[in-house]
Amino acid sequence: MPDLTPLTALGRTAPMVLTRGALTVTEHPALALASLALRRGAVAPCPYGVQLPEPGLWAAGQGIAAFWTGPNQWMIEAEGRAEEDFAKDLTVHAPGCSVTEQTDGWVCYEIASSKGATPILNLLEKLVNIDVASFGPGRATRTGLEHMSVFVIRRAEDRLAILGMRSSAASLWHAIGTAAGRLEEVLE
Numbered sequence: 001m002p003d004l005t006p007l008t009a010l011g012r013t014a015p016m017v018l019t020r021g022a023l024t025v026t027e028h029p030a031l032a033l034a035s036l037a038l039r040r041g042a043v044a045p046c047p048y049g050v051q052l053p054e055p056g057l058w059a060a061g062q063g064i065a066a067f068w069t070g071p072n073q074w075m076i077e078a079e080g081r082a083e084e085d086f087a088k089d090l091t092v093h094a095p096g097c098s099v100t101e102q103t104d105g106w107v108c109y110e111i112a113s114s115k116g117a118t119p120i121l122n123l124l125e126k127l128v129n130i131d132v133a134s135f136g137p138g139r140a141t142r143t144g145l146e147h148m149s150v151f152v153i154r155r156a157e158d159r160l161a162i163l164g165m166r167s168s169a170a171s172l173w174h175a176i177g178t179a180a181g182r183l184e185e186v187l188e
Contacts (some may be wrong), residue, residue, distance in 0.1 A: 003073060006083075009107035009169035011152075016175050021184035022115035025176050033102040034085035035069065042096030047076060050124070058140035058153050067140035067153055075102065075151070075163075079125060084094040107169040109162045109176055119183065123162070126179040127145040146175050 001083040008029040010016050015027040036052075038044060044052050045052035052074050058067040065077040078086045101163040124132045128143045130152065135141070140153040148171060152161040164172040 007038045009166045011104055011172060016173065018173075018180070020177065020180035022113050022119040023180045023183070024114070025173075025180060026112070027112075027173070028108040028110045030080045030082050031103075031108045032081035032119050033108075033163075034076050034087040034090045035100045035141075036066075036074045036076050036090065036094055036104050037098045037100075038072040039096055039098060040096055041079065044072075045094040046157045047090060047093040047099060048111070050076075056139060056141055058138055058155070060155075065093055069142070070105075072126055073094075099127065106163050107172065107184065109164075111160050111162065111176070111180075113158040115158075120158060121155075122183050123179060124178075127176065145172065148175075150168065 002140070005011060005013055008027055009013055010027055012098045018025045036047070046052070048061055048064040050059055050064050050066050052066055053059040053068050055068045058065060062163055063079045066074045069075050077092055082103050086103065087099050091099045111120065111123065122123065124135065125129065126146050130141060130143055133155055137154050137156050140151060142149060142151050145164070148164050148168045153161040155161055162172065162176065
């Protein structure tokens with residue numbers, strides 16, 4: 001009989017966690033993702049009570065969040081629902097929209113700082129080419145990180161998330177861990 005044990009994007013049975021100085025990076029396999037696109041003539045819904053954000057923004061509600069990905073398009077996040085058919089449920093809450101399951105195509109790394117915003121800002125400066133001064137909580141963008149395209153979400157002053165293609169999970173983990181390690185060396 002084949003082993004059908006579920007594995008994370010990094011090939012483990014439990015999420016990977018890495019701490020470098022004030023920063024902790026955690027693989028987040030429980031996050032469900034679905035893309036939502038308005039059909040022609042449809043009115044933007046408010047799925048699960050979350051107002052769909054404008055370009056460059058991220059909005060969160062009760063276990064559900066959304067960020068803008070393109071004109072009339074958003075990625076919807078559902079905390080702890082990766083093992084459910086989240087896209088099917090979202091369809092009920094988003095009439096007039098096209099919804100596509102995205103969970104298995106992406107990896108999410110949550111990064112938290114135990115010393116406030118400064119380590120997060122320093123890490124962002126090392127990883128991506130964005131204006132960190134204007135990238136406060138509630139902001140989201142798509143950008144390049146090394147050879148990969150990623151979404152970066154500033155969840156709070158001391159927290160951010162990086163979403164990348166699941167096929168690049170190990171490369172993305174390495175890039176984040178290396179940058180965090182270099183910051184730790186500089187601050188010591």
